Amino acid sequence: MSTLTEAPPPLTPTAPEKKPPRKRGRLVPYWLLLPGILWLLVFFALPMIYQASTSVQTGSLEEGYKVTWHFATYWDALSEYYPQFLRSVLYAGSATILCLVLGYPLAYLIAFRAGRWRNLIMILVIAPFFTSFLIRTLAWKTILADGGPVVGALNTLHVLDVTSWLGMTEGDRVLATPLAVVCGLTYNFLPFMVLPLYTSLERIDPRLHEAANDLYAKPATVFRRVTFPLSMPGVVSGTLLTFIPAAGDYVNADLLGSTDTRMVGNVIQTQFLRILDYPTAAALSFILMAAILVMVTVYIRRSGTEDLV
């Protein structure tokens, strides 16, 4: 951002130096910024301020709400709903790891091995976006239905024994269990993992692989010492793009889960739309935002990718 505030170079390098002919050019960066700033002001900053004020109000629907700087709402919300918070982090974290495990080989394949199939596979990755998020999640409801072929197969392969031992499924059901929610989250956010991974893998010069190979690195070592470190920007942005929306998601938990799998997004939704307790809902939103902000900051610091991005 700092470069934008500096004086831009004159439009024509041959411009005479006597009078400042760049007065007009100097304002161009600000004009370019204006639409974005206005948009953010109206649709981001203002709602945020409004929410912040809501979160410290007291009152009721009938009598109206007043700002009373009632910060206790935050504490109450946290102490009452911390299980949902923990669950959100756990589910979103599991989904992110699953996305990484599934998405990395796929992105690697598209970037280095797909050849002429590259575009086709890319389209297949993006294709789910052509249908609504809701419809796709509802489809999963059918896929994971009790007694369906998927559940049947998992049962026969004794996968469900393992997952229920882990506490992720119950009996021979998948639907309405944590596993279903994590699967839904993984499915819905996979493209957000694959695309940044692909972008950063694709930028790696294949000659670096050859150079490492030439310098006595076996294929596995090439991956560990060269490919993976160089794809870190993609790993970081992919995990952020997956984790952040997954942590706030409520659709998957709502459609694929049960009352035992409610995430913080579901609580906020209920508070806002059904119980109509606006201060608690707003406070929960802020707690979620702050928590994600802290986690993301720590994560970026620790992954040390500042000079790679």
Add this chain to the structure above:
Amino acid sequence: MTNDTSGDVRLSGIAKTYGSFTAVHPLDLTVPQGSFFALLGASGCGKTTTLRMIAGLEEPSAGTVHLGDQDVTALPPYKRPVNTVFQSYALFPHLDIFENVAFGLRRRGIKSVKKQVGDMLDLVQLGEQARKKPHQLSGGQQQRVAVARALINHPKVLLLDEPLGALDLKLRRQMQLELKRIQTEVGITFVHVTHDQEEAMTMADTVAVMNAGRVEQLGSPTDLYENPRTTFVANFLGTSNFIEAEVDTKSGDDIVLKAGGGKLVLPESRCAAATTTGGKVLVGVRPEKISLTHADDAGEIPEGRNRINGRITNSSFIGVSTQYVVDSAVCPDFEVYVQNVDRDTRLEPGADVVLHWSPAHTFGLDAAQDIDAGVEEGAAA
């Protein structure tokens, strides 16, 4: 050169085809231990493919690669005792200079790399830059890191893939001498791929000129320049003038040829074509071997020299020499370079002149080939 053959590179019948396209035709080549060998050719001639087959980065479609007595054809690159300096270097951007250079040592499980890396960085004069990242260095410095990163492993053979291509002319000259110095110092076999004929001639002991997947000619730089055996080599390395001539008689070691109205003499040992009487031969001569005498002084030309009459159509003064283009009956644009020692002011465009040169500087080629082969490629290089 020593009798040690462990650093020999021996290619036997090596070939590479991609589908129906043949990048390298079956090729036999031996690079002796400790030599500086250049593969010279225009882009797409198969020189880089050949190099990559030695490195193991490309699998040959046929033939074998030997390093010394070891058959390495089936070995992956990380098991071959060769290292490559890549075109545009391929330095690891996430590692600093020290770690880039230490990469090969660490992969072979060597723990104490500090001293070796330090010594190597000193050899390439980059001791101060050890903790910088590659993108913080200039092109020339990156190039030296690439050389250091390969050399530190003491490979039997160092492969260089157009290592100087990205540098500007002045730096390239400097690095050519530098690489030559390092090669003499470490005594490792260098195989150098380049499209720059001057680079190949300055640096290499032996040059193989490649064209369309084949080695056209192999020899020392002087040999290639003085005795080209094909028009491609003659045109790719410097400039050549060609006259189509007919074999007239043989006298002793010389062949007498008819061209236009006159006679030309060519030593038989310098003729790469069959010489049956009446057969066609391309007579070649390099522009700097030719002397230019004004037609008025034609009587002063010593006996026994090859002579051609012509008229100057163009002259350009370039400092150390003047380059003339002369129109003659046997060749419409004869190129002549004359050293600027005593300039004859009468030698201007339009002047009638006699071109003459020693028969010893004449070479003969098979007439059944394209006179202009390699002209474009040589000019582009």
